[in-house]
Amino acid sequence: MAGRAESTVLAGARVVLPTGTVENGRVTVEGTRISGTQAENAPVLDLSGHWIVPGFVDMHNHGGGGASFTSGTVDEVLTGVRTHREHGTTTLVASTVTGEMDFLAERAGILSELVEQGDLAGIHFEGPFISPCRKGAHSEALLRHPDPAEVRKLMDAARGTAKMFTLATELPGGIDSVRLLAEHGVIAAIGHTDATYEQTVEAIDAGATVATHLYNAMPAIGHRAPGPIAALLEDERVTVELINDGTHLHPAALELAYHHAGADRVALITDAMDAAGFGDGRYQLGPLAVNVENGVARLVEGNSIAGSTLTLDTAFHRAVTIDRIPVEDVVTSISANPARLLGVYDKVGSLEPGKDADLVVLDEDFRLKGVMRKGEWIVRPETATS
Numbered sequence: 001m002a003g004r005a006e007s008t009v010l011a012g013a014r015v016v017l018p019t020g021t022v023e024n025g026r027v028t029v030e031g032t033r034i035s036g037t038q039a040e041n042a043p044v045l046d047l048s049g050h051w052i053v054p055g056f057v058d059m060h061n062h063g064g065g066g067a068s069f070t071s072g073t074v075d076e077v078l079t080g081v082r083t084h085r086e087h088g089t090t091t092l093v094a095s096t097v098t099g100e101m102d103f104l105a106e107r108a109g110i111l112s113e114l115v116e117q118g119d120l121a122g123i124h125f126e127g128p129f130i131s132p133c134r135k136g137a138h139s140e141a142l143l144r145h146p147d148p149a150e151v152r153k154l155m156d157a158a159r160g161t162a163k164m165f166t167l168a169t170e171l172p173g174g175i176d177s178v179r180l181l182a183e184h185g186v187i188a189a190i191g192h193t194d195a196t197y198e199q200t201v202e203a204i205d206a207g208a209t210v211a212t213h214l215y216n217a218m219p220a221i222g223h224r225a226p227g228p229i230a231a232l233l234e235d236e237r238v239t240v241e242l243i244n245d246g247t248h249l250h251p252a253a254l255e256l257a258y259h260h261a262g263a264d265r266v267a268l269i270t271d272a273m274d275a276a277g278f279g280d281g282r283y284q285l286g287p288l289a290v291n292v293e294n295g296v297a298r299l300v301e302g303n304s305i306a307g308s309t310l311t312l313d314t315a316f317h318r319a320v321t322i323d324r325i326p327v328e329d330v331v332t333s334i335s336a337n338p339a340r341l342l343g344v345y346d347k348v349g350s351l352e353p354g355k356d357a358d359l360v361v362l363d364e365d366f367r368l369k370g371v372m373r374k375g376e377w378i379v380r381p382e383t384a385t386s
């Protein structure tokens with residue numbers, strides 16, 4: 001079964017490459033990777049009428065399939081990862097929510113093992129260094145000012161697998177924490193913030209490069225007080241995360257971000273919680289109880305939106321069909337940009353020879369039909385092999 005049997009040619013589809021879309025394109029998979037050479041006599045899967053796009057990269061995700069990355073067992077975390085893979089996310093960063101420092105350090109240890117074995121692409125600490133004014137679904141009693149020593153403690157606990165921290169950079173210690181993260185190549189993301197426009201500019205100058213779910217959990221734009229949104233949208237050094245679930249953002253707000261920042265500076269994320277790919281009901285988000293009704297997650301106390309139940313295949317579908325963003329731009333912001341930010345674009349994020357064979361097959365209506373990760377079908381497209 002070695003050699004030839006490990007090769008597959010995916011043919012006949014529209015293939016979205018970094019240089020544009022190729023009609024009637026081919027992707028040759030050899031083992032776990034995309035191959036640059038023609039595989040002679042390899043089985044051909046006819047995917048006419050379909051799109052092939054790179055596997056999705058989610059840099060902000062708290063769970064799915066009924067499982068939480070903040071509190072679940074290793075098996076539960078893997079269930080969450082698997083659920084998102086079935087929806088096209090082949091690279092996933094696990095996000096934690098606010099908890100006690102010791103608890104988060106312990107979680108970092110557990111999650112870092114899953115990063116080391118290749119199931120996760122890193123850890124994102126969202127909280128506890130965020131603003132009580134913009135706490136969203138984070139436990140207020142556990143919030144702290146950003147402290148470089150404590151940021152350091154979590155980085156150490158994560159043993160090099162911490163990829164991002166969301167900080168309210170206007171709080172005492174915020175700018176020093178941004179500098180520390182930037183020095184270590186960890187993304188400093190501005191979010192759950194009450195910063196002014198000027199304070200946001202200061203944080204970007206100090207090295208912050210991401211806006212955590214732009215618009216959500218930050219002051220709105222005012223014409224005399226433009227706040228963080230204007231600063232984050234206008235600065236070339238910043239990538240803005242967007243939750244495209246139809247609940248967190250009005251389509252016009254998403255379109256505004258695309259038009260102003262450009263697709264190269266947008267990262268589509270889920271910010272998903274346990275109920276993603278699972279269903280309505282009662283859940284826990286860290287210490288807080290959440291009720292999910294009609295796919296919308298809200299805190300039982302206070303009614304604040306508590307993460308999403310989004311999966312990236314839906315985010316993709318909405319972006320193309322409702323928001324009318326060109327397919328190539330959606331691919332850029334759902335795969336390439338987050339892969340670049342995470343420092344893994346040499347392996348994933350585009351369909352290029354030598355990279356992991358991570359790809360998503362969509363039908364003409366942009367519905368997910370297949371998912372391949374490292375050359376293996378997670379979801380096998382139902383078409384005839386010739």
Ligand SMILES: [Zn+2]
Pocket residue numbers: 060061062095126271307
């Ligand atoms: Zn989040």
